[in-house]
Structure formats: C-alpha cells, structure tokens
Amino acid sequence: MTGLQTTAWPYPRWIAHRGAGKLAPENTLAAFRLGAQHGYRMFECDAKLSRDGVPFLMHDATLQRTTNGHGTGGDLDWSALSQLDAGGWHSRAHAGEPLPTLEALARYCIANGYLLNIEIKPTPGQDETTGRVVAEAAARLWQGQAVPPLLSSFQPAALASARNAAPQLPRALLVDVHRQGFVDEAVGLGCVAIVCNHALWDVALVATVQGQGLRALSYTVNDPWAAQRLIDLGTDGIITDRVDLFSPAG
Template sequence: MTTPAPWPYPFWIAHRGAGKLAPENTLAAFRRGAAQGYRMFECDAKLSADGVLFLLHDDTLDRTTNGQGIAGNQAWGALAQLDAGSWHSRAYAGEPLPTLERIARFCLRNLYGLDIEIKPTPNLEGATGQAVATLAARLWQGAAVPPLLTSFKPESLAGAQQAAPHLPRGLLLDTLWDGWLERARQLGCVAIVCNHALWDAATVAQAKAAGLRALSYTVNDEWAAQRLIDLGTDGVVTDRVDLFSPAAR
C-alpha cells in the first residue's frame, strides 16, 4: 500500500462557487459560497482565443451568458463584455465572466482553497492544462496550500504535469473506464474525483491502496453524503451550499 500525500483541503467543496444560489463560475458565486461558510471552491477554466484563462463550464456561451457560440473562439476583450448573471436572476444582472487570475487572487487573499477543473475547448486539451498550471504556479508561489488541478481529460492533466509537476492533480471520472487507476498513476495524480455513484468499498480501497484520495461530485442529497462519509472518502463537491454545513462531516 502506498502512503497518501498530506491532504490540506477541507471535506466540503462548493461547486462552481455557490452551486445554484448564484450564477455559476462568477465572483458573485464565490462570495455567496463564502458567506455560507465554505472555504474551498470548484471552478471551470478555459482559454480565450488570445490566451486568457477565464471561468466557464460549457463549450458555448449560450446557457450562462448573453453571448453565443464557442467561447474559446473569442478574444477576452469580447468575453469580458458579456453578462454572465442575468440568466440566473435579475439580482445578478451584469455580472461579468471572471478571469481565473481574478478568482485566484480572491481565494489567496481570503485563504480559500481552489479546485480548478481544466475545461478545455476541444483540441486545446494540452495547451489549456499547461496554461492553467503555469498561471497557478506563479500565483500560488510560496502559498501554504496549492490549488488542486483536475480534469476529465488526461491530455490536460499531462499538460499541467509538464508545466508544473509540483502542483497536485486529480483525475475526474464519470465512468470507471479500463485503465483509470494506472492512468492516474502515470499522470502523478494525488486524487480521483468520481461521480459519487461510482464509489463503493472496493473502489475506495483500490484508490487508497494506490495512495490516492477519493473525492466525489456532485453530491446534493444527505443520504449520498452520508454514504460517502461512511466509505471514508476525502471530499465532496456540492451544489447544496445551503444544506451542508462545511464545518460538519
């Protein structure tokens, strides 16, 4: 059995800033999650056409902004003008897309943890991983707790590993595809972040025997959270920042 690396992160992680309570992946969402007592957040990062890292989950702008089309095909100057709040509610009208650097500085100044999901535009997997890791290494230089870099795309994690091998990485899984554990090892990962339904006693034991932490997304029900606690997992990403107290286990 491999001894896992020290784990500096809290158990509860707020999904996209504040789950559903504020427009996802905005500074307003991070502030709302922090007001609920959360001290670690998850966000999605991708590259603009001119190389600026910004927060957005989808490939396209249509669902969560007043823009249209592939987000990664547009320059940051255009993306920065978009309204990323009105889709959620009138109270957040005019909320902009934030750069990853802006969110990072907010977290650093408040000593919050950050799980950065590398969410590349198709065909930019490696480049996005390299860019995220390079920026994170610069911003968190000397910080006590580094960000956790995660992705569903092994190519993105490989890019991050190449750019900043000292930063912790986690492989995201929506299925337990053949070779997942060996691939995580090859990528130097410290964690597996699964769809919560994939974890059982055997898979948790398998991950931990390899020295990997076991995290879950997106856990929004008390029964599911309790099952994961009973399995001895190490963290959950949740939308229900209004339901789960981050001070409790």
C-alpha cells in the same frame, strides 16, 4: 509520488461546486462570495482559454447557457468575453455580473485564505494547450502560498500537459463512468486524487484508490443520503451544489 500523497491532506472535505452551486450564477465572483458566506473555504471552478490565451471561468464550450453571448467562448478574445453578462440568465439580482479571469478568482481566494479546485475544461481540441496555460498561470498566481490549488480534468492529455508545465501542483483525474484502467491512469499521471461521479464509489473502489496513495473525492453530491454514504465509505472530499444544505463544518 508527490508530497501531498505522503503528508497530511490539506483540503477540507466539503467543496462548493462552481462557487455556490445553483444559488448564484456559476463560476462568477458573486458565486464564490456567496459560497463563502455559507461557510465554505474551498471551491471548485472551471477554467478554459480565450482565443488570445487568457484563462477564464466557464463550464460550457458555448456561451449561450450562462451568458448573453453566442458561439464558442474560446473563439473570442478576452476583451470581448469580458463585456458579456454572465449573471442575467440566473436572476435579475445578478444581471451584469461579468465572467472572471482565473487571476481574479486567485486573488480573491488568496486574499481570504480560501482553497481552490481548478477543473481544466478545454474547448474541444485544446486539451494540451489549456492544461499547460492553466497550470503555468496557477503556478505563478499561487507562488509562495502554503496550499496550492488542486488541478483536475476529465482529459488525461490536459493533466499530462499540466504536469509537464508545473509538476509541483497537485492533480486529480475526473471520472464520470467506470472504465478499465482509470486508477492506473491516474497513478501514471502522478495524480494525488481521483474525483468520481459519486455513484461510482463502493467499498472495493475506495480501497483500491486509497491503497495506491490517492484520495477519493466525489461530485456532485446534493442529497443527504448520498453524502452520508460517501462519509461512511471513508471518502475524502465532497463537491456539492447545496451550500445551503450541507454545513462545511459538519
């Protein structure tokens, strides 16, 4: 059992999804700055690897939706990825916004005292390598910081690799559909939390997860009724796009 399971939970309830939800181009520094302007002090991001092993921020395996590039992001070296426009798809105001490295986001968060949930989002087939490299980078970048980033993934192999590379960093298993044994799987991976599709939580599941010493977090919660249901259930964290709707002080 890790230290975060036996001490006070260091993370706030409200977490801004991909920086600022849909108000700015996701996973760009512009988004994290906007989320911070709305009062958020913890963010979620997606991290994957360039062909030459640089952790950078992007959700999709392919480039088309959120950049002016084409093909698989992980097939390009960082020198090429760094030249892409990751903001023009969202709005003219953000045209020219670059893809950030995980290191750039780390420096921004550390300088301002913000906290981070890094979702390890491997290019298909790169689960173990991505888990290892992202964890090693996070351990280096946050060395000496009071509160480390929370590493999460849908891919158990990525979490296992992250655990082996940087066992001191807290981990969380992401779960999209209810499947047999996922709580035991999270415990076996040494996780401190489970982050579920918010519709999966009910009284029994919250009790089971918290009874194992894990925290119960939810994604992606954009409606007041859904947020209130999760608060009433006693869950521990809410990831939202609606940084303009939910006050993180609430």
